[in-house]
Amino acid sequence: MIDQLLSEDQKAIDEVLTGFATREMRDHAAAAEAEGRTPPVVAGRLHELGVTAPLPASVGGAGPIAAPDYLLCVQRLAWGDPGMAYDAVVSGLPAVVVGRLGTAAQHTRLLGAAQDTPARGSLLVLEGHGRSPSEYRTTVRAAGEDVVVTGRKLAVLRADSADLVLLAARDDTGRLRLFALDGLPEGAVVVSPGEDADRSLGLRAAPTRTVILDDVRIPAAAELSAAPAQVEAALALVRLTTAALALGAGRAAIEYASTYATERIAFGKPIASYQGVAFLLAEAAMSHAASHGAVLDLARLLDESPAPQDLEQRTTDVVVRACGRAVDQTRAAVQVLGGHGYIADHPVERWYRDAMTLAALDHDPLVSAFRAP
Structure with a gap:
């Protein structure tokens, strides 16, 4: 491509x-x-x-x-x-x-x-699939030289071994605040998945956990005391990484399936010559290009403008579309490979699972079905 x-x-x-x-x-x-x-x-x-x-x-x-x-x-x-x-x-x-x-x-x-x-590092940021930063419920309140944090964070990578933790919470005025800590704060509880819990659908090379913060004290000096617009832009960049990861999975799947379609012979000619396969791959490639362009455009805006208008909603739209389309692209690749697409001999099934997992990190895939394509 x-x-x-x-x-x-x-x-x-x-x-x-x-x-x-x-x-x-x-x-x-x-x-x-x-x-x-x-x-x-x-x-x-x-x-x-x-x-x-x-x-x-x-x-x-x-x-x-x-x-x-x-x-x-x-x-x-x-x-x-x-x-x-x-x-x-x-x-x-x-x-x-x-x-x-x-x-x-x-x-x-x-x-x-x-x-x-x-x-x-580890992110104590996400709180629920489909919940944007303005909807985060983790709270922070002043307590002398400390602040007290209460909430629940999901999809936390390296929860019990991180040496740098980024924590997002809201104060009583509704302002979103970020704190940087040299490890998980004392009193935070890492929820065990249980011995019988199933492994995650995808991203298995990076297992995550849930962390509960119940009146956990952290130093007030740990706050990244930036302007609200800078905090919003930083969180937008964090969210856009999810979209970029999904784009990578989608591109890998499209390229792999395209190569397979030119080499797989059926009824005397490559399956790529059949419209049902060619159109499927072409549509996947076009949707990838559209999402790729949208991610780069918004990223440029983050560097050019200190406070882009409607940044959270624009970020949500870009992430929803990029992740949703990546799911479609990797699913299309599985379909091109037919029965081979579902076995581990080919990586497309793994990329499909990874795209599905990424799509669930920042937004609810069911909600995205009601958004414009």
Whole structure:
């Protein structure tokens, strides 16, 4: 798939990451899912790339990366494998947000050692499928030099072993506030899935848990004291990473199914020559291009405008469409492969499950069915 929306620099980034994803991720994808973790050798090489947790220059990093370039990196890593990409990207997102909103002192305290080892961050942000930031129910109230947080966070990666945690909560005025902590706060409860619980549908290389905060005290100084518009923009970027991950899964599936369709012979000719297959793949490719363009456009806006109008609703629309279309694209790939699409010998069934899981992280797929395509 030739991307006409990318600049020459972005095409160079895409080429480098395509090579990395092909060499370092695809061969390990099945094992990562079976073991429920990213192999350490892959995690180390992802860290060496420096794109999943770009650090400020003040702590030895290369400085912030433009939002479109960052999301392009996310998308291409997900093309390699959505599960390992999710693990690496979400682990690095707290550092990305601290780098954008934190003070110099917070950079030094929270990010100073991040150059040496792979990021082990965690997001205490999501609260329910279909719930946007304006609907978050986790509360925060002042208590002397501390604040007290009460709420429930879902889909928390590395809940009990993170070394940098980003927490979102609302105060009694309704203002959304972000806190950066050097680990899960004392008193937070990580809900055990239970010995008999089924494994998640997808993203099995990055297992997540639920965290309950019941009057948990954290230092007030842990707040990223940015303007409300900056907080909203940071959360929009966090949400757009989900869309970028889904786009990567969709693109991988379309390309794989297209290659399969040109090689699979039925009734004396490739199945790609039949309209039922060709139209299905063409529609999937067009929907991917539309979502890809929408994600990059909104990412550019985040860099250009400190307070884009209706940012939350615009972000929701982009994420809903990108994730919903990725589900359709990966489902189409499974259909092109026929019975082979449902067996683990081909990766499309894994990409389909990963896309379904990503679609459920930020929004309710049933709600998206009532939105404009």
